[in-house]
Amino acid sequence: MSSLSLSILPLLFFLFSNFAITQSSISNTSSLIYNTCKTSSDQDPNISFNFCLTSLRHGVVAAAKHGRSALDLRRLGLISLRLVRRNVSSTRHHIKKLRRNKHLNTLVKSCLADCLELYSDAIPILKDARRDYKGRRYFETNLKISSVMDDCSTCEDGFEEEGVISPLTNRNHNAFELSAIALSIINMLS
DSSP states (O other), rough: OOOOHHHHHHHHHHHHHHHHHHHHHHHHHHHHHHHHHHHHHHHOTTOOHHHHHHHHHHHHHHHHHHTTTOOOOHHHHHHHHHHHHHHHHHHHHHHHHHHHTTOOOOOHHHHHHHHHHHHHHHHHHHHHHHHHHTTTTTHHHHHHHHHHHHHHHHHHHHHHTTTTTTTTTHHHHHHHHHHHHHHHHHHHOO
C-alpha cells in the first residue's frame, strides 16, 4: 500500500464511524417518537397517531437545527411543550389578522375577541408550564397544559353557541391535540 492510501485510512474510519453513530441516533430517535406516539394514541382518543408522528418529527428536526441533541422522553416532552407554545402564538397572531377584516360578521368578531383573550392568556401559562416541566413539577405542568386545552375548547364552543362558523376550527383542534400529546408525555414521566 502506498503512503497516501495509508494516510486516508484513518480519515475513512473516522467518517464511517461518525456515519454509523448518526444512523444509530436517527434510528433511536425514530423509535422513541414512534413508541411515544403509539402509546399516546392508544391511551388517548384525542391523539391521532399520524398527527403525533408528524408533529414530533417536525419538532425534533427544529430542535436539531438549533444544536440540541441527546433525545430522550424528557427532551421529547420539552419539544412537545415548545410545539404547543408556537401553535398558540401563531393562532393568536392569526386571530389578530382575522379581526382586521372589516367585512366580518359582528358575532364572529365578538367570538374572535374572546378567543384572542384566551390565546393571549395561554402564552404566559405555557411559559410557566415549561418552567415547571424543567423543574420536574409534572403535576403543576399538567394543570397548566390542561387549562390551555380548555381554552381551545372554549374558543371553539363560543362560535357554536353563537351559531356561526368558526374560522379557527383547525387551529383550535391542532392546539388541543398538541396539548394532549404534551400531557401524554408528562403522564409517562410522572
